[in-house]
Structure formats: structure tokens, C-alpha cells
């Protein structure tokens with residue numbers, strides 16, 4: 233497949249801090265590295281706890297991802313990764329389960345054992361990013377393959393930008409997947425999961441935390457947590473035969489890579 237990327241817009245002011253404001257009065261709310269997530273738009277309907285994901289949680293984790301992330305992550309939506317109610321993507325399942333072994337992935341669980349959010353984390357380095365892991369499997373799924381090629385392309389560009397900006401950083405905490413139950417969105421679950429991930433990263437001596445955002449909302453969450461955007465590619469500029477490969481839904485207009493030094 234030959235893919236054309238509009239050269240002039242691959243990198244938009246790469247070291248700029250991206251900020252999202254609903255209105256002028258919100259500018260004061262932007263968070264610094266040490267601040268806590270912004271106030272959730274509405275309170276959580278029931279108590280929940282954040283816990284480390286273990287192998288025993290594999291089924292619950294996959295159950296959540298099949299119901300939400302596989303179906304509603306913007307790139308998965310664009311390629312219609314899940315065509316039928318009960319179908320799945322084994323390649324994405326394998327990729328998701330790989331992160332459990334490091335012991336840094338988190339899930340938000342209610343008192344009634346309902347998984348309302350997951351944050352799958354892993355280690356990458358300043359030179360080897362996530363694509364090394366995703367390229368391991370042979371992929372027969374054309375749709376997933378399309379998404380994977382895009383993620384690998386942006387992954388490499390993000391890695392280059394980070395190496396340029398933070399040449400001294402070796403060990404990087406990488407947020408591979410972030411997902412919240414539809415009924416719990418906009419309540420600060422993603423921000424809390426990433427905030428807790430960042431704490432684990434600090435404790436374990438990572439130099440940097442990195443989040444590759446295909447969604448406007450995940451980008452918004454990390455911008456709120458004080459992360460800086462080092463790379464952006466607008467979906468309309470990732471082109472094949474003159475047409476954008478991914479027709480993402482509003483407001484998901486671009487793919488971004490956000491980082492924060494620990």
C-alpha cells in the first residue's frame with residue numbers, strides 16, 4: 233500500500249503545548265504537572281476503586297475492550313473493525329493482554345465488580361517504540377492492519393520528536409490503550425487512570441510518560457494533566473489515492489503524541 237502524507241502538516245509546532253478551552257474563563261484551569269485532574273463534568277454514579285490488572289482479570293479486561301474500545305475508538309470506528317455484535321479482533325486482544333505482565337496496567341472497578349475503565353501500560357525506550365511489539369504478529373485482518381500501519385507510522389514520528397526534545401530520556405512509560413465505559417464518560421475516569429499511571433511511572437523510575445492519542449477526548453484528558461504535545465497528524469492528511477484513509481467522526485480530527493517528563 234502506498235500512503236501519501238501531506239508533508240507540510242505532519243508536524244504542527246511540535247513542541248507546542250496543546251491546550252483545549254471551552255471558553256476564555258477556562259484558561260486558568262489548565263493544570264500543571266503536579267496538579268490534580270479537573271473537576272469531572274458530573275459525579276460518578278457509584279463508588280469505584282483503581283486496581284492493578286493481573287492475569288486473573290484477563291476475561292474482565294477483554295470483556296470491557298470488546299464492548300467499548302474495539303467498537304468505539306475513533307480509528308476502529310473509521311475502519312469498522314467490529315462488524316457484528318459478537319465478533320472481535322484476536323490481534324488486538326493479544327496486543328492488549330501483553331501489557332498485563334509488567335504489572336503497571338490499571339482498571340477502574342465498581343463495588344459490584346463492573347469494569348468501568350482500563351489503562352494498559354507498557355515500557356518502551358527512546359529508540360524502540362511500540363511498533364516493535366505490534367509488528368511481531370502476522371496480521372491477516374486487513375482492517376486492523378490498516379490501523380496498525382498508521383499507528384506504527386505515527387509511533388515512529390512521535391519517537392523521533394521525543395528523542396529530539398528529550399535526548400537524555402531512556403525508559404518511557406507508554407499508555408497503550410485507554411478506555412472508559414460509555415455510561416461513565418466525562419466523569420474523570422480516564423484522567424484518574426492516567427494520573428495514577430504517572431504516579432506508578434515516577435515510583436518505578438521512568439524518565440517520561442507518553443500517550444498516543446487517536447481520540448480528541450484522550451488528548452483533552454492528557455492536556456488537562458499538563459502533558460505537552462510533541463507530534464500531531466491530521467487524519468485528513470493521511471492519504472491514499474488522493475483520499476484520506478481514515479474518515480474519523482467529529483471531534484476526532486487528528487492523532488497526537490503527548491508526553492510528560494517525570
Ligand SMILES: CC(C)(COP(=O)(O)OP(=O)(O)OC[C@H]1O[C@@H](n2cnc3c(N)ncnc32)[C@H](O)[C@@H]1OP(=O)(O)O)[C@@H](O)C(=O)NCCC(=O)NCCS
Pocket residue numbers: 270271273300301304305306349410411412413416417418419420421422423424444445446447449450452453456
Ligand atoms: C477517550 C476516553 C478514554 C476518555 O474517557 P473519559 O473517562 O470520558 O475521560 P475524562 O472523563 O477523564 O475526560 C477527559 C476530557 O474529555 C472530555 N470528554 C470526555 N467525554 C466527552 C464527551 N462525550 N463529550 C464532551 N467532552 C467529553 C471531558 O470533559 C474531559 O475534558 P475536561 O477536563 O476539559 O472537562 C473515552 O472517551 C473512551 O473510552 N473512548 C473510546 C476509546 C478511545 O477512543 N480511547 C482513546 C484512544 S487514544
